[in-house]
Amino acid sequence: MFSSKEEFKKSFINRIEAKGTEKNLELAHETLWEMTCEWVQESWKRTNQLYEENHDKQLYYISIEFLIGRVLGQNLLNLNFYNLVKEGLDELGLELSEIEELEIEPGLGNGGLGRLAACFMDSLASLELPGHGYGLRYRSGLFTQHFVDGNQTEQPTKWIKEKNNVDIRREDLAVDIPYYGEVQLVMGIDGMHTKVENPEWVKAVPYDIPIVGANGGTVNTLRLWQAEVSERASSVGKEYAVYERETAKITDRLYPDDSLEAGKILRLKQQYLLCSASLQNIISNHKSSLEKLPNSIAIQINDTHPALAVPELMRILIDDYTLDWEQAWDITTRTISYTNHTILEEAMEKWGSHLIQSLLPRIYLIIEEIDRRFKESLQNQGKDDETLHKLSIIEDGVIKMAVLAVVGSYKVNGVAKLHTEILKKREMKELNEQFPNKFHNKTNGITHRRWLIKANQELSGLITETIGSQWMKEPERLSELHYFSQNQNFLQDFQEIKSLKKEQLIHHLQRDQNIIVDPSSIFDIHIKRFHGYKRQLMNILHIQMLYDRIKRDSTYRPYPRTFFFGGKAAPSYHFAKQVIKMINTVANKVNNDPLARQHLHVVFVENYNVTHAEYLIPAADVSEQISTASKEASGTGNMKFMMNGALTIGTFDGANVEIFEQVGQENAFVFGMRAEEVMDYEKNHSYDPKEIIESDVEIKKLMEELVKGDWTEGKANVDFIVGQLLHEGDPYFVLKDLQSYSKEHEKILDAYANPINWAEMGVKNIAASGIFSSDRTIQQYSDDVWQLTKVPSMY
Ligand code: 7GP
Numbered sequence: 001m002f003s004s005k006e007e008f009k010k011s012f013i014n015r016i017e018a019k020g021t022e023k024n025l026e027l028a029h030e031t032l033w034e035m036t037c038e039w040v041q042e043s044w045k046r047t048n049q050l051y052e053e054n055h056d057k058q059l060y061y062i063s064i065e066f067l068i069g070r071v072l073g074q075n076l077l078n079l080n081f082y083n084l085v086k087e088g089l090d091e092l093g094l095e096l097s098e099i100e101e102l103e104i105e106p107g108l109g110n111g112g113l114g115r116l117a118a119c120f121m122d123s124l125a126s127l128e129l130p131g132h133g134y135g136l137r138y139r140s141g142l143f144t145q146h147f148v149d150g151n152q153t154e155q156p157t158k159w160i161k162e163k164n165n166v167d168i169r170r171e172d173l174a175v176d177i178p179y180y181g182e183v184q185l186v187m188g189i190d191g192m193h194t195k196v197e198n199p200e201w202v203k204a205v206p207y208d209i210p211i212v213g214a215n216g217g218t219v220n221t222l223r224l225w226q227a228e229v230s231e232r233a234s235s236v237g238k239e240y241a242v243y244e245r246e247t248a249k250i251t252d253r254l255y256p257d258d259s260l261e262a263g264k265i266l267r268l269k270q271q272y273l274l275c276s277a278s279l280q281n282i283i284s285n286h287k288s289s290l291e292k293l294p295n296s297i298a299i300q301i302n303d304t305h306p307a308l309a310v311p312e313l314m315r316i317l318i319d320d321y322t323l324d325w326e327q328a329w330d331i332t333t334r335t336i337s338y339t340n341h342t343i344l345e346e347a348m349e350k351w352g353s354h355l356i357q358s359l360l361p362r363i364y365l366i367i368e369e370i371d372r373r374f375k376e377s378l379q380n381q382g383k384d385d386e387t388l389h390k391l392s393i394i395e396d397g398v399i400k401m402a403v404l405a406v407v408g409s410y411k412v413n414g415v416a417k418l419h420t421e422i423l424k425k426r427e428m429k430e431l432n433e434q435f436p437n438k439f440h441n442k443t444n445g446i447t448h449r450r451w452l453i454k455a456n457q458e459l460s461g462l463i464t465e466t467i468g469s470q471w472m473k474e475p476e477r478l479s480e481l482h483y484f485s486q487n488q489n490f491l492q493d494f495q496e497i498k499s500l501k502k503e504q505l506i507h508h509l510q511r512d513q514n515i516i517v518d519p520s521s522i523f524d525i526h527i528k529r530f531h532g533y534k535r536q537l538m539n540i541l542h543i544q545m546l547y548d549r550i551k552r553d554s555t556y557r558p559y560p561r562t563f564f565f566g567g568k569a570a571p572s573y574h575f576a577k578q579v580i581k582m583i584n585t586v587a588n589k590v591n592n593d594p595l596a597r598q599h600l601h602v603v604f605v606e607n608y609n610v611t612h613a614e615y616l617i618p619a620a621d622v623s624e625q626i627s628t629a630s631k632e633a634s635g636t637g638n639m640k641f642m643m644n645g646a647l648t649i650g651t652f653d654g655a656n657v658e659i660f661e662q663v664g665q666e667n668a669f670v671f672g673m674r675a676e677e678v679m680d681y682e683k684n685h686s687y688d689p690k691e692i693i694e695s696d697v698e699i700k701k702l703m704e705e706l707v708k709g710d711w712t713e714g715k716a717n718v719d720f721i722v723g724q725l726l727h728e729g730d731p732y733f734v735l736k737d738l739q740s741y742s743k744e745h746e747k748i749l750d751a752y753a754n755p756i757n758w759a760e761m762g763v764k765n766i767a768a769s770g771i772f773s774s775d776r777t778i779q780q781y782s783d784d785v786w787q788l789t790k791v792p793s794m795y
């Protein structure tokens with residue numbers, strides 16, 4: 001450690017010189033990385049020692065995705081070294097931001113669910129709570145997206161380096177995972193036991209990533225498992241080379257599906273490896289007092305992908321530690337809790353019984369027994385067939401993972417108030433009635449350390465100058481800014497910072513993609529995964545409407561706007577890929593039209609990821625949160641924008657509802673159908689987009705142009721888009737909400753025409769955003785579900 005800039009510089013130069021190679025940015029990066037690791041190492045060791053000595057209750061957060069983003073800069077910031085290092089390097093003629101640019105972010109997640117897990121890790125460590133992550137170490141993270149003729153192409157993203165990687169191999173903690181085999185009863189000294197004979201063993205090797213909390217005191221662990229051949233697999237029932245290949249494949253890549261069910265045998269292997277390796281590792285530390293397990297640990301499963309943790313914990317307790325069923329069930333259902341992240345039917349995980357039966361025969365028997373006992377108790381309570389059908393775990397050869405997760409957990413939560421209500425009243429109504437105290441809400445949050453303090457250091461500096469630095473520790477204190485939303489000087493400073501962040505984004509895009517943007521235009525940003533319900537299609541149709549208005553009406557000359565899009569489509573999601581293609585086609589047409597170009601500019605940021613988000617969000621004037629009401633469980637991008645002073649145009653969906661509640665609808669642009677309306681239409685099949693087309697001349701004209709192919713390239717593109725809007729009945733109500741969306745955009749233009757008012761609204765958004773820090777979310781989980789105790793780092 002060092003205490004001054006001079007000391008840092010000296011140590012940095014000494015190290016560089018000791019390497020004796022040519023000095024370049026790479027070398028600077030390598031050196032700074034090594035130094036940072038050493039600083040982290042000390043606190044990491046101390047934190048682990050404290051946990052062991054005090055026997056503090058530990059939380060384990062199991063998630064198939066952790067989308068952590070770049071690590072170096074965030075670690076320096078949390079260690080409170082960022083400014084000192086930046087200034088020191090400056091004096092040595094090096095730019096810290098350029099060094100940071102050399103890091104390839106590990107894309108170990110798709111979107112919201114994975115990024116939430118990463119924010120939670122940051123908050124746990126920052127609140128000095130003993131909480132660790134378990135995930136998988138995919139060799140290729142989420143694919144890299146490129147556009148070829150406007151179409152998305154996908155290339156693997158290799159993030160693992162030869163040396164100086166972000167993680168540390170822990171060969172000593174490797175465990176073996178059994179697949180296939182036959183279940184047999186064997187006689188032991190204390191009676192009959194169940195055992196799996198002749199399984200195909202695969203070794204799971206953990207790699208640890210330190211998670212540095214604010215002020216560097218607490219350093220928790222994110223443990224990622226990698227599949228490798230096992231020493232016990234000498235006589236596998238297949239050719240060894242085949243076994244080797246199959247094994248390497250298990251953690252080869254992240255499934256690139258977000259909100260789509262990925263029902264593949266390989267996916268099942270991933271899920272079981274994650275659950276089994278994590279639980280074996282956890283239990284090995286607590287085997288001396290298993291009956292007290294619910295007091296010494298809590299396990300949170302992030303959606304149903306790790307739901308096999310329920311039967312796997314049962315298996316370990318019964319088969320490996322000879323507990324009886326009742327005891328094991330009692331322990332399991334007081335240890336595990338589950339978070340649901342979606343109600344979309346296509347994302348609800350279901351596995352064919354035969355698949356689990358053949359790949360995980362012992363696990364299958366346990367699930368069957370859980371189901372049998374549960375059904376028996378329901379029958380004893382006199383439940384009718386309809387309820388039995390809804391509550392069954394196994395039915396018609398299918399295993400419903402969400403039901404398994406609810407039955408096997410002591411707490412189940414949704415991720416925003418509206419979403420939790422929909423879960424309780426509709427999607428999981430019968431389960432909620434059966435387990436009345438199980439369901440609760442935990443509205444998502446985001447770490448203000450990455451999304452404000454790190455991504456917007458200028459704004460964060462201004463806030464500290466204005467209200468002091470306590471808000472960093474207690475983000476709800478951002479409310480003190482409310483008073484300054486009337487202060488002209490403060491508003492001007494805020495505006496200047498917004499312009500600066502726009503310039504930085506422009507510079508970043510120019511370097512990355514050679515895109516040039518007008519810095520004085522309104523930055524209207526729509527970044528997230530591509531999905532029908534997120535309605536990127538509505539946004540681009542609206543841009544087409546604006547183009548038509550400009551062409552048709554010589555008095556319509558709106559203030560210049562740049563519409564940014566960013567996001568990836570699952571490679572198998574054809575419709576979403578067609579929307580990407582259409583946005584690129586529209587961009588071409590609009591951007592190359594001399595008249596329209598003066599008012600509209602469409603920019604599609606290639607390969608949207610955490611790093612791009614860190615540039616885009618602080619530069620935004622307008623945040624697009626326009627999902628079909630009832631479909632977006634929460635959203636977290638909405639919170640990041642708000643915290644950076646962008647104004648939301650959004651529907652009453654997910655956490656938008658709570659954002660509007662906090663900031664007041666007068667400081668946002670709210671439009672569209674309500675969740676109940678959408679659900680009513682769906683229930684009664686009573687929405688017909690043709691009625692909208694027939695009754696609205698503007699939309700009618702737009703549809704005619706679409707059908708003619710004015711806005712698309714190639715027949716497939718027209719067919720998909722028109723097919724969705726017309727023949728498939730516009731399932732996401734795009735046409736239904738289009739005019740109210742358009743009216744709200746006109747209000748945005750009016751509001752922007754008064755810059756001081758606009759800035760005032762932005763500042764009110766920041767002031768109301770503190771509650772959306774994931775520190776609040778984590779504290780609530782801890783109070784209501786995990787019951788963790790702070791372990792002061794004494795640092
Ligand atoms: C997302 C939800 O779509 C989003 O609304 C929410 O904010 C986020 O989780 C965090 O809770 N879901 C996923 O990313 C996902 O993969 C499939 O869901 C289960």
